[in-house]
Structure formats: structure tokens, C-alpha cells
Amino acid sequence: MINKKIKDFVKNKNKQKIIFTAGPGSLTKENIMGLAPCFGRGDNLYKKTENKVLSKLKKISGHKNIVSMQGSGSLALEIVALNFLFGKVLIVSTGYYSDRLFDLSLKAKKTNKYIKYIKKINWQSINKIKEKFDWVWACPTETSRGLKLPIKDLKKLAKKARAKLALDATASFGLENNHNLSDVTSFSSCKGLFGLTGASFICYNNQPKNKINLFYLDLNSHKNKKMTGPYHAIQSLEFILKDYNKFKKSVVMNKKKITKKFKNFLVYEKKNQPLLCTYLSCKIKPKLSKVILYKPRINLSGSVICHLGEAHLKGKSKGKIIDYLDIDD
Template identity: 30%
Template sequence: MSLIYKIATKASEFEQILTLNYRTFVEEIPQHEGNNSRTLIDKFHDENTYIVCMKEEQVIGMICVRSNRPFSLDGKIGEVEQHLPVAVENPCEIRLLAVDPEYRNGRAFLGLAQALIRYCLKLGYDAALISGTTREQKLYGQLGFQPFAYLTGDDKAAFQPMYLTKATFDEGIAGRILKEQINFLPGPATISESVKTALSASPYSHRSKGFEILLQTVQKKLTTLVNAKYVQILHGTGTLANDVVAGQLSLLPRKGLILVNGEFGERLVNHAERFGLDFDVIENSWGFPFEEERIVEVIRKEEYSWLWAVHSETSTGVLNDIDMLKKICQLYNLQLSLDCISSLGAVPLNLEGVLFTSGVSGKALASYSGLSFVFHNVEVHPNKSLPRYLDLGAYSVAGGIPYSQSSNLVTALAEALKRYDYPEEEYEIINQRYQLIRNGVEEAGLTILSEKNHSANTIMTVLLPEDISAKELGDNLYLNGYNLHYESSYLVAKNWMQISCINNVEENDIKKMLSILKGLCNADREPSVT
């Protein structure tokens, strides 16, 4: 079974920590006096965060992090900043590095160091300080620790003050073999080397003929991908694109209808409110698709001119039915607009008959965040009642270049779109990845919010039992090298975790993540110690 790294929270883990602490710093390194309980409680125990290495339910290694001042090193050598050869602003102290002698083959030490650096970077620490026993100076050096100041302790147990930064870690053995975090986030996307290279090219003027040709090429590629007549490329996020759509809807007669079955449907409502649109809402429970009969029932009671909905509801993993919405809108003479931010590039899209559609560069298209799109199937004209930057017509009449634009971002997007010469292949790869992950999650005994036949293959929302914290689970997966989505406010409030399938992740890495996910979930489920 793989070794698993996690933050200690369970009583059984802390019991083993106290025993390992005693065996290491009383019996092996004579730093403290012995006692009959054969356990050692650190003087900063209540302030420590313990990162432990687990083999099944056994704690085989540990290291702890503490940021409260004064550090123990401050008491031994004075203020540590006066001795450090590098400037630091937010240091932490690392203490109690210990591994069971049976597992001192380097793997556990290495894993603890890697988990430590991930933890420190996530919390914004720029240096980690340690009193390293002189018996293990070579090991500390391999992990990237550098000596400073002078020895402390005594002849029986001498210690060298040492520091670790991201730079020194990268130069050590642990840093050189540390893999990048495996990305299961819905954004930002994992960027290929060719797209990185494209972004780093020398910028050139957005008023040049070269940029005009580049933009037209990208626009053609995008409209062909989704079967739309026009697309305008905006410099901003999907929020900008949806504001632009809201601006266009404000020009339509009569009131509209917005469909909500998740966080991003609610955000469409917020866009509409800020533009002062006249609209009604059909709201479904999160995780459930819309029923045609219910929409039709509402439409028959009032005269609407437009309908706005999210295609792939990222917050729940539900894929709403575009064909059904098209049929309803055609039958009742409504103009349909869609948020396809999370579905563009991940599933086949046919936007024929859709008035306005929003999309972005930084999700399934796997380019850099910073560009968003508004697709449209009718010609649009400038309107002075709209803010200049939100006026879709201003982009259209200017050939897509009304204001300053970044040649680097558009060049990177052009490179990313080369994957879509044969889009069906990309869609199938994402679908296979989704099936593999979904099966693994369900085999781990966890529940997916959306039913399979109404699910987007881009992301899944995992419902966690009350005795498993999504925050703790996500943090622990991060320590093991996996980035999952769990920190957005709506996920925290519901104790949900999400796994995105849009990024290029090798099958072996997926299986390792699923194994660690299962191991963490199957760990002792006694109440956490607070």
C-alpha cells in the first residue's frame, strides 16, 4: 500500500505521535529524560501542526510546523533573522522530524519533506527553520536544508540550526525529484509546453496586420468548433463575458427567464440583477436537471422574450440539456442564451440557433486564463446605453479589435486550439478519464451528486459523509501531490469536493490519486481532535 501523508487530526494518530516522539528524542537521541509512560509531549504540542506519514493505520514518520513566535530557536540563538543569510518575511519553525527505524530507507523522509514544502507554500511561508541533529546532517542537506548560526545543545545531543527555502529545496534531492501537483482543478488548466512557449514569444502590436490575421484565424477555429456564426474575444474572465451577454439581453423587449440549478445559475441571476433586467427564475435543487414540463408550464403563464441558462453547471456536475432548451425556445419564440464556460472544448457543442454564448480560454481549451468569448448568431451593433468595454457591438464593428489586446494570450490560445483539429478525439479522452475517475470514487464508497445520465464529463461533485471534512481531505490530498477543488465558498458550505477531468493526467496518476483518496477516507473515522 502507498504511503500516505496527512495532517494529524485523530486521537489514535496523536497517541502514536507521542510514542514516536519518545522513542526518537528520549531513547535514540538523549534530549529528554525518560518516564514510565514512554510518551513525550512536546512543549509546543498545542501549537504544532503535525504532518504524518501513514502506512495503513500506523504513523511511521512525522514532522511538525509551528509559526508562533518566539521560536524555540529564538530562545537558543536569539532572533533567528539576525543570523540568516537570506531575508525572510514569513518564516515557520520545523520540529520533531522522526521516522520509525524500520522505515528509514529514505522514502518516508523524502515524502515528509515534499509534503512539508507543499504545506509551507500553501500557507505562504517563505522559510522553514529547524534544529537538525548533527547525526543526520547529510540527510538534511539532501532535503535542501542549509546550516546557519552555530551549534546548540551539548555533547550528547548537538543540533545545527538550518533553514529551508523554496530555492534551497529545489536544489536538493527532494526538490529535484518532486513532481508538479497533479491538476484535478476546473481551472486554471494544465498548460502544455507548446502553449507555454507560445505565450513567451515577443509581444507585437494589436494594430498590426499580423495580429489581425491571427485573431481571424482563432475566431474561425472557435466558431467552427461550436457551429456559431460569430465570436468576439474579450480580454477578461468568464464574468466579463456574462456581463456582456447581460448587456445584450438588456436591449431585448419584454422580460426574460433564468434557469438556476447551481452556483453558476445563481451568478447569472446576479449578472441580470446588476443590469436591472426584468426576469423570472425557475430554480431547481442543486444536482438535478431541469424538466421540460416545468419550464413549459412557466412559459405558458407569461410572455417572455429570452431564456438564459448554464450548460455545464460546474458547482454540481450536471449537464443541462441544450437540445431540450432549443426546442422549447423555438416552440415558444424565445431567444436562448447559454453559459458554456465549463463545456466549451470538453463536449460537442452545436450553438446553431443560440443567440449569445459565453466561453473562456482557461478551462477545457487548456490555454491561459485571461481571454473570454461571446459567440453570437446575429449581427450586433454598438449601443451607447452600454458601458464601452461591455458593448459587444463595439467589438463587432471594429473587427474584434476595439481596444488594446495581448498578442501573447491570443497566440497561446491559437496554439492550444491545434488540439481541436479532430475534436472528437479530445472529447473521448475527457470522457474516458471521467469514467475512470467516477468508477474509482464510487468504489471508494463515496457518492457523486449528479446521476450518470445527467452528468457533465468535465467535473464531478463528491458528497462526503459528515465525519469526513472536505477541507481536511482536500488539504491532505494536496500534501500527497494532488490538487482537487474544495476551497470555493459554496463547496465549503456544503462539505463537497470536486474532481475535474479536463486536464491531461496519465492513467497511472489517476489510479494513484484514487488509491490515496480511498486510503484517506477509510482511515480511522473517530472525531477529529480540536
């Protein structure tokens, strides 16, 4: 009875909006089923859930260590910049979110002085790099432009520059492969993981050596759980991760349908097509007022359409919501 009430509640909420945004996606019953009263200390039931979720996330990332924190993916990025980056840093320029990496690197350079030099290089020019760096930092999926850079290509760049690789995997984690090739990767709970908003994560192999004279931005503060963690966001992931591939299938289906329907307007070749979203050279308009389109943080001549709107349907998704999109002549 309770499970049916949750299903009915979720179904009603998803009928009220049809979303083509980058995350969170549509509401799922699995998001709600895991929610319960909890506390970060002395609550063995919550600890069991947390261990299960973090273990699965480590398995997806392929890293030895994971730290969770309450906050957006941008919080995790700022912690990466301050705690991990040092020496010469190369930012792969792809759009709005890579510009954020550049800005965070500049701020970290002023704050703790471990970073000595920062350079940006356009993603289309990475094969031309000849300098040596200590770190390469990049977005495998740049949502603002619906662009994918294969992580294998980014790893090849890092090897050429004799650098470690850090990834802003906010829009790629779970959906794309090879995050294990990075030295550090950060992401959030509400995009390709289909969870509720509120949690961010950093996965890594080797402990950072930078000493941080701050509290909230020190990785160790979160690692040692010195503040309230993202308890409910983590709970919302428990049943999602148990059946993760079925949720991912909904994204794959929507990607296939939109690339077929708007095949004449695709901006990038297949190699640079992310699962999360698609950049079209045409302007898209909704057929219904309840359709919510993604609004990039930069001005584009076309449209970026995201594919999390049928997550609640899992493997039964047919991409039918794409029928609510039309070209704005």
C-alpha cells in the same frame, strides 16, 4: 533543442502540482509554443494567428460571429446581459453560476432598462414552464455542483417559451455538444479550451440591438478593437486547437476513471454528468500535499472533482492522477 527545453520546462512545472481544478488545466507545451511578441494593429503575423484561432472557435460554436475580449468569462456574461438581453428573461437555476446570471440580469435591468422582467426556475422544474419569454439564459455545465444540463433540453425549453437561448458556456464549450443551438454563447480561454487565462469570447448569429451608453461593456468596443485584446491568450490556443481532440481525450479518460473508482458516490445520473467535473456525495482528500483540489464557491456535502489535470498528456492520458484521491472518512 528549443522544443525539448519547452517540454522539459512543462514537465517540471506539472510535477510540482497535481490539479483537479476547473481551469486552467495542467500546463501544456502547446500553450507556450504559440507565444511571441505581438500587437493588435499592424502585426500581420499575429493577425494570421488570431484569424486562425477565432475561425476554429466559430466552427466549434456553430455561430456566424465571434468577438474576443481581454478578461474573464464573467466579463463576457456581463456584456451578454447588457447588449443582448431584453424583455422577459428566464434564468435556469442550477447553482452559484446561474445565480450570477440572475444577478447580472438584475444589474442590466437597472442600467439600461431593456430587461423588463426576470424569473428564476429550478432546473428540475423546466418542464413545468408555461409563460412566454424573450430570453432563456442558462449554464449547460454548472461547475459549482458538477451538474450538466443537455443543451438540447435547454433549446426545447426556449422553444416552449418562444424565447431566444443564451448560454454561459464557460465550463461546457469544446467539451459538450450542441452549442450551435443557442442564439448567443459565451466562454473563456482556460477551461475546456485548455488555453492560458485571460481571454473571453462571445459567439452569436444576429447583431444585438440594445444601445449601450458605456465603453468597456459595449460589445462594439471589443468588436472594433478599441482596447488591448487578449493577444497572448489567443496565441496560447493556436497549437491547442490544431490538436484539440487529443486534449479532449485526456478529460474523457479522467472522467471515465473517476466515475468507475467512485461509482457508489455519483450524485447525478449519466445524462447530467458533465465532462469537465464530477460531483461526489463523499468528501475527497488528497494523498499528497501537492494535490490541489477544486473548491466550489458554495458549501456542499460532498466534493466536486475536475478533470483537466492531465491535459498535457493528451491522448496518452490514463487518468493516473485519480490514484492520488481518497475518501475522507
